[in-house]
Amino acid sequence: MSDASQQSKKQKPSIVPWIVFGLCTLLFAVKPVLSPPKVKEGVDYLSFGKLPVLLGGRVKPLDSVARTSLLQIAGQQRIALEGNGPKGEWDNLYKLHQAGDGRGLTYRKFHQFNKRPKKLHPTEWLMEVLMKPDVADRRFIFRIDHPELLGELQLEETGVDMSGLRFYTFEQMRPNVLLLHKKQQVISQKDAATRTPYERAAFKLGHALNIYIQLRYSLQPNRLDLDTRPNADPPGLADYAKLLRQIETDGADYAATYRAFEGKHEGVASTFGLLFYELRRFGDITQTDLDNADPNHLVTQVRARLEKLLTTNQQRLEQMPEAQRAQFMRIAFAVRAFLAEPEQDQAKLARHLLTVEAPFQAMKERSSLFMIPTATKNPDWDARQWEASVVAVFEGKPNAFALPRDLGHWENSKWETMLDEIVDAVDDATLANPTKALWTDAEAKVVLEFAVEKLRQREVYSPDPNWEPFDWHKTADAILAGIPGNKIPPPAHHYAEMSSAYVGDQPEVFNAAVQKHSDWLNENGFAIDAKKGSDEHFFNTFAPFARAQGIYVIALLLACFSWLKMSRGLSDTAFYLIGLALVLHTAGLIFRMVLEGRPPVTNLYSSAIFVGWGAVLLGWVLERIYRNGIGSCVAALIGFSTLIIASHLSKEGDTMEMMRAVLDTNFWLATHVVCITIGYAATFLAGFLALVYVLRGVFTPSLTGDTAKGLARMVYGIVCFATLFSFVGTVLGGIWADQSWGRFWGWDTKENGALMIVVWNAIILHCRWGGLVRDRGLIVLALFGNIVTAWSWFGVNMLGIGLHSYGFMDEAFNTLRWFAITQVLFMLVASQPLRHWLSGANLSKEYNAPIAKIVAVIMGLGLLLHLGSLWTSGFFSYLGIALVGAGLLLSILPAEYTASPSKKSA
Numbered sequence: 080m081s082d083a084s085q086q087s088k089k090q091k092p093s094i095v096p097w098i099v100f101g102l103c104t105l106l107f108a109v110k111p112v113l114s115p116p117k118v119k120e121g122v123d124y125l126s127f128g129k130l131p132v133l134l135g136g137r138v139k140p141l142d143s144v145a146r147t148s149l150l151q152i153a154g155q156q157r158i159a160l161e162g163n164g165p166k167g168e169w170d171n172l173y174k175l176h177q178a179g180d181g182r183g184l185t186y187r188k189f190h191q192f193n194k195r196p197k198k199l200h201p202t203e204w205l206m207e208v209l210m211k212p213d214v215a216d217r218r219f220i221f222r223i224d225h226p227e228l229l230g231e232l233q234l235e236e237t238g239v240d241m242s243g244l245r246f247y248t249f250e251q252m253r254p255n256v257l258l259l260h261k262k263q264q265v266i267s268q269k270d271a272a273t274r275t276p277y278e279r280a281a282f283k284l285g286h287a288l289n290i291y292i293q294l295r296y297s298l299q300p301n302r303l304d305l306d307t308r309p310n311a312d313p314p315g316l317a318d319y320a321k322l323l324r325q326i327e328t329d330g331a332d333y334a335a336t337y338r339a340f341e342g343k344h345e346g347v348a349s350t351f352g353l354l355f356y357e358l359r360r361f362g363d364i365t366q367t368d369l370d371n372a373d374p375n376h377l378v379t380q381v382r383a384r385l386e387k388l389l390t391t392n393q394q395r396l397e398q399m400p401e402a403q404r405a406q407f408m409r410i411a412f413a414v415r416a417f418l419a420e421p422e423q424d425q426a427k428l429a430r431h432l433l434t435v436e437a438p439f440q441a442m443k444e445r446s447s448l449f450m451i452p453t454a455t456k457n458p459d460w461d462a463r464q465w466e467a468s469v470v471a472v473f474e475g476k477p478n479a480f481a482l483p484r485d486l487g488h489w490e491n492s493k494w495e496t497m498l499d500e501i502v503d504a505v506d507d508a509t510l511a512n513p514t515k516a517l518w519t520d521a522e523a524k525v526v527l528e529f530a531v532e533k534l535r536q537r538e539v540y541s542p543d544p545n546w547e548p549f550d551w552h553k554t555a556d557a558i559l560a561g562i563p564g565n566k567i568p569p570p571a572h573h574y575a576e577m578s579s580a581y582v583g584d585q586p587e588v589f590n591a592a593v594q595k596h597s598d599w600l601n602e603n604g605f606a607i608d609a610k611k612g613s614d615e616h617f618f619n620t621f622a623p624f625a626r627a628q629g630i631y632v633i634a635l636l637l638a639c640f641s642w643l644k645m646s647r648g649l650s651d652t653a654f655y656l657i658g659l660a661l662v663l664h665t666a667g668l669i670f671r672m673v674l675e676g677r678p679p680v681t682n683l684y685s686s687a688i689f690v691g692w693g694a695v696l697l698g699w700v701l702e703r704i705y706r707n708g709i710g711s712c713v714a715a716l717i718g719f720s721t722l723i724i725a726s727h728l729s730k731e732g733d734t735m736e737m738m739r740a741v742l743d744t745n746f747w748l749a750t751h752v753v754c755i756t757i758g759y760a761a762t763f764l765a766g767f768l769a770l771v772y773v774l775r776g777v778f779t780p781s782l783t784g785d786t787a788k789g790l791a792r793m794v795y796g797i798v799c800f801a802t803l804f805s806f807v808g809t810v811l812g813g814i815w816a817d818q819s820w821g822r823f824w825g826w827d828t829k830e831n832g833a834l835m836i837v838v839w840n841a842i843i844l845h846c847r848w849g850g851l852v853r854d855r856g857l858i859v860l861a862l863f864g865n866i867v868t869a870w871s872w873f874g875v876n877m878l879g880i881g882l883h884s885y886g887f888m889d890e891a892f893n894t895l896r897w898f899a900i901t902q903v904l905f906m907l908v909a910s911q912p913l914r915h916w917l918s919g920a921n922l923s924k925e926y927n928a929p930i931a932k933i934v935a936v937i938m939g940l941g942l943l944l945h946l947g948s949l950w951t952s953g954f955f956s957y958l959g960i961a962l963v964g965a966g967l968l969l970s971i972l973p974a975e976y977t978a979s980p981s982k983k984s985a
Contacts, residue, residue, distance in 0.1 A: 096652035128202035131612035133449035133551035140612035145205035152287040161196035181237040209298040210578040216249040225280035259285040293447035300438035320579040330562040333431035356437035443555035451557035454603040623667030628722040630660035635715035678749035684734040691721025693760030747815040755808025761801030766865035769858040782918035791854035802840040832871030911970035938966035
């Protein structure tokens, strides 16, 4: 038994750990559930954030759209609105930016504990982008790190500084949008692995601008003036609801005139749309012209601009290249066709093109959100669930016809009504048991086929009769399709009401419009989507992984301090807190599984979450068995580390994205992927236990013989566990590959990486069984297992080749290399003679205290320099490697060269 265990047995159990555990449970778990955040007054942005939309192939709440977009653009979810001016004054950052020349602005510094800057909630930011783009354009969200890119854009001294990172507004970025768009197109042609740091920075900034602009166009038309012309209209709409009502009232007549004109002049539509969009965007025709009471004013203004354009183009036509000449000739043809129309029709065409066709066509092309669902006349019939039932019956699943009954989405009265309708409509002779009891599969097939056929014959309440029920559409699509028949969908009006109320500072009207839209979704067959949006919003707000991450840090510190004083109270507190963090971690995993309808591992982000969870669970079990603080320390360290990795991966985009087709099978995700990630988790746990062995043995005198043997036994047992799961997971992966692309093993990069883990774990066991290594050799081999596992987990995705390169991360290579070098350095540290460890008096027959202390200082400094190089420069890494090498050389020199003979250990 170890000294720590003996010491802890002498101490009486304390109630303090339970008190700390209870307080943390109340603070981190109970309070957020029982008392979720609420908006007490003003605009209810939380309810708005729960509204579902379609993006990236899945339905998600607007809150998730906002968080994911901000992470991709700014690398953070909340935007600080206040900071320091050039002279240290504290105020709104944009106000400080306007007051000076935009220089010398910084966010709150680490020593300003008394400052609590106002921050914008992600959903509030998205509301500004959708409804007040002129305000959103002034938020400092665009992050630029590369000095060469900053110099090229002439932004070196401006922006807001945060520890070397600089943030800029869209107003500052606007003159460079087209330049960055062209750069992004060129860079996208290069393989991601071969891009330079400058190219990666430029591509990332261009992508961030694309995300912002697509969101900006998703709700209402925008006049995105990239040239900042002074006479252009503001980008936002003062009263979007009024505009939409006017379009719906007057639009049918105008649209009919436009369709007739379009039919007479085939091919003119796209040219005309672009032409009139440019007239409006560049301020040639303004809102004042549109609002003028004189019916002839608008057509006079338009004719004057078009005739001037004809004259200018005719003068320039002969000097133009052939390709450009053809384009200008098309414009001239379109303009002459317009001017040949009767003046009354010209007025209708001009107003329709300027207010509807051109802006909404541009909006349609550039928007990203699908905000408008297709409703049905009869919401009691849910197409998706009935069709899912039919498919299930065809596949021979037992009791598949009872599927809708089990979903909770159905009220009993609706279910019974539908069954009555079906039984009454279907010939009784077809059904042996025409009641509400269970049918046979054959009878259920008849019933469900009838139900789906009836569903497909039902009139769909949508602007376009060809639209499928329960589908989602862009706002511009829905409005353009609804204008001819005065059928703009109600959701478009709901969002327009929200926009007008938000711009007009009418929170009661805004909140009522949000509630109206929510009620409409529930009453028109979208209750499941509305509930999913609400559930995912709760998950985002509760943030179980972020809470667990904080608890892991506290538990890690307590576990480390418990070694110094051999305190059972600290050790027990760490153990209980890890249990609490594990509960939150598990709850987050289960919640994600429910939201996705998938097993726990679907992409790199979820693999980081699951690997951490598996390692924490195993470490917590080890601590429950040995009660020496080691299991708690390793569990907390891995839990915190993997959640940090996951938080960085979340910046790449939606973490619950749609599955790729080859992965789209729950059975193999639940068997192969889960098994192999458990193997990852166990191998990492063995490696981190080995790290504890080295840290305590080389750099502290606290590693006793019994503790060392216990740690070695832990590593050995975990390696056995890891070998089993990694082998079984790899074999299952081969079976999946055989079913997916017709071969069991093809030496793909990911397959090789998985095999490396199995082979390396087998090597460790064989070396142990064959007597080639003892405890210290086992520890060194387990450390190298961290490198093998990290390569299989992340490295193969960075190669950009093979069938499994699903999660390429060009920015993570340096981190992976840094981690691998760290493990090699620890292997070198562990390879020195035991007599030169600070715990050598406990582990070796001889002990050289002076050399042990010198080597510990040199190697410790080297490790710290290398660890710090992740945030500084590579020079410190090289210096750290040199120091570790020097320490190893000093350690292995014979005693006569060091002039410090070893002494017998007591």
